[in-house]
Amino acid sequence: AGPEMHFGFQSVTEEERREKIYQVFESVAKKYDVMNDSMTLGIHRLWKDILVHKMNPSPGTLLLDVAGGTGDIAFRFINYVRSVRQQQLQRKLKHHQNLSWQEIFESYQEDKLNSLGDSQVVVCDINREMLKVGKQKAQQLGYSEGLSWVLGNAEELPFDDDKFDVYTIAFGIRNVTRIDLALQEAYRVLKPGGRFLCLEFSRVSNPLLSRLYDLYSFQVIPVLGEVIAGDWKSYQYLVESIRQFPPQEELKEMIEDAGFFKVDYENLNFGIVAIHSGFKL
Amino acid sequence: GTARLSHSDPRGWDGRGVQEEEEEEGWQQLYPGHIPTSPLQKALLAAGSAVMALCDPYRHDMVAVLGETTGCLALPNLRDKMKHHPEGYRILQERPRIRLSTLDMARLRGLPDGSLGREYVRFLEDNRVSPDTRMPPKFVDDEELAYVIQRYREVHDLMHTLLGMPTNMLGEVVVKWFEAVQTGLPMCVLGAAFGPVRLSARKLQVLATELVPWAIRSGRNASCILNVYYEQRWEQPVESLREEIGIFPPP
Numbered sequence: 099a100g101p102e103m104h105f106g107f108q109s110v111t112e113e114e115r116r117e118k119i120y121q122v123f124e125s126v127a128k129k130y131d132v133m134n135d136s137m138t139l140g141i142h143r144l145w146k147d148i149l150v151h152k153m154n155p156s157p158g159t160l161l162l163d164v165a166g167g168t169g170d171i172a173f174r175f176i177n178y179v180r181s182v183r184q185q186q187l188q189r190k191l192k193h194h195q196n197l198s199w200q201e202i203f204e205s206y207q208e209d210k211l212n213s214l215g216d217s218q219v220v221v222c223d224i225n226r227e228m229l230k231v232g233k234q235k236a237q238q239l240g241y242s243e244g245l246s247w248v249l250g251n252a253e254e255l256p257f258d259d260d261k262f263d264v265y266t267i268a269f270g271i272r273n274v275t276r277i278d279l280a281l282q283e284a285y286r287v288l289k290p291g292g293r294f295l296c297l298e299f300s301r302v303s304n305p306l307l308s309r310l311y312d313l314y315s316f317q318v319i320p321v322l323g324e325v326i327a328g329d330w331k332s333y334q335y336l337v338e339s340i341r342q343f344p345p346q347e348e349l350k351e352m353i354e355d356a357g358f359f360k361v362d363y364e365n366l367n368f369g370i371v372a373i374h375s376g377f378k379l
Numbered sequence: 380g381t382a383r384l385s386h387s388d389p390r391g392w393d394g395r396g397v398q399e400e401e402e403e404e405g406w407q408q409l410y411p412g413h414i415p416t417s418p419l420q421k422a423l424l425a426a427g428s429a430v431m432a433l434c435d436p437y438r439h440d441m442v443a444v445l446g447e448t449t450g451c452l453a454l455p456n457l458r459d460k461m462k463h464h465p466e467g468y469r470i471l472q473e474r475p476r477i478r479l480s481t482l483d484m485a486r487l488r489g490l491p492d493g494s495l496g497r498e499y500v501r502f503l504e505d506n507r508v509s510p511d512t513r514m515p516p517k518f519v520d521d522e523e524l525a526y527v528i529q530r531y532r533e534v535h536d537l538m539h540t541l542l543g544m545p546t547n548m549l550g551e552v553v554v555k556w557f558e559a560v561q562t563g564l565p566m567c568v569l570g571a572a573f574g575p576v577r578l579s580a581r582k583l584q585v586l587a588t589e590l591v592p593w594a595i596r597s598g599r600n601a602s603c604i605l606n607v608y609y610e611q612r613w614e615q616p617v618e619s620l621r622e623e624i625g626i627f628p629p630p
Contacts, residue, residue, distance in 0.1 A: 317417065317419050317420055317423070318423060320420070321420055321423040321424050321427060322427070324424060324427075324428075324444065325424070325427035325428055325430075325431050325441065325444075326431075328438075328440050330414055330517070331414075
């Protein structure tokens with residue numbers, strides 16, 4: 099049967115856990131974004147903005163967003179490099195004061211085809227339904243350039259060594275069954291000098307806040323799941339899995355064990371969420 | 380028996396296993412599909428499902444959840460009515476279920492026109508509905524009461540048949556009024572009161588002047604509709620069954 103692991107507060111084998119988690123995300127995919135907004139009152143958007151700002155990608159960056167399902171990080175990354183690129187172009191133009199209108203027009207043309215400055219993001223997710231939703235969103239929102247969607251497992255990535263400048267995993271590592279393997283894979287596919295960034299729910303140490311957070315999590319969130327998505331059980335799993343996930347220091351150690359250097363973390367909202375960062379040298 | 384409920388305060392990482400705590404405080408699954416809930420959760424569910432059912436009438440699951448979370452007084456009442464009636468008592472013991480797999484549709488179709496079985500099948504076919512789409516109960520914390528609400532849901536289509544009402548908005552509202560009087564379930568009362576909101580003025584008039592008064596009179600006059608073992612009365616003519624229960628002929 100295999101070693102006993104946790105699925106939320108239940109005890110399951112490794113294989114059962116993978117299957118159950120796949121089913122959870124298959125079930126929630128269509129309402130994923132709506133539920134995120136409802137549960138966090140829209141604050142998850144800020145958390146993701148902060149992650150991309152911390153990344154501070156420059157044009158030409160190659161990003162791998164793992165467990166990126168519905169594309170939230172990928173789209174933010176694209177917006178960010180686009181605006182950085184815009185600023186670059188404007189600065190360039192400012193320096194070319196003596197160009198004719200023809201020359202300026204031509205330079206605009208050239209750069210229009212390169213609005214991302216060769217930046218690229220690969221969204222990798224193990225769940226077909228989540229990827230489907232992500233692709234639909236991309237189409238609706240008009241994202242196509244510099245974006246690819248790959249079906250893959252964080253524990254065994256379908257990419258070569260030393261390929262990416264940045265690796266992100268936002269609210270995904272909690273659902274990975276072998277976190278150590280995922281971290282090793284992250285290390286493997288990053289270029290030397292590459293950065294690992296992880297955004298995830300973490301431990302609230304403040305006791306009063308912790309009680310309120312628990313109350314909200316266990317009393318309200320499954321109800322929201324039932325009312326909005328007709329799915330109590332997936333959201334019960336979600337809040338339980340947050341409690342089962344290693345706290346900040348322990349995750350930091352795990353990241354260091356995978357070979358990363360200069361590993362640190364930043365708490366957001368008193369530790370409800372934390373961003374861990376590390377570098378491959 | 381009934382489950383004792385506790386406010387859930389599970390410790391995941393460094394406290395004792397939640398399994399122990401759950402078993403200690405009676406936080407158990409009483410029947411397949413049962414989700415134990417705290418009083419706070421029930422209150423939130425009741426409020427949320429009410430709003431959602433109003434906003435999106437296609438969310439039948441929300442109507443079901445509303446019924447379960449607000450039925451804590453009405454359901455024991457109904458169960459007691461069943462217990463004290465010979466036929467109702469038998470139903471509680473034998474727990475019949477109305478589903479396509481247990482019904483002999485061919486036989487029912489072959490019964491004479493005007494019989495309960497024939498008219499029920501006709502109703503299902505005309506309105507293109509099936510008894511299998513009823514939601515199983517999740518939030519009722521008593522296994523017997525869960526059956527009572529399940530029985531109420533499965534008997535709903537028979538109500539349509541006995542009252543002669545189609546499954547359009549108007550027909551549903553009329554049946555809700557009848558059920559509200561019969562069962563006292565808050566969900567029926569709310570459905571009866573808010574359902575008409577989406578009807579046209581003309582329909583509202585018919586509703587108010589003829590249909591609702593008749594539904595209320597019938598509901599009051601009739602014996603408890605859950606005390607009828609419908610599965611043993613397929614051959615009985617609808618009119619005779621109506622008279623026996625005490626439902627007045629539809630206008």
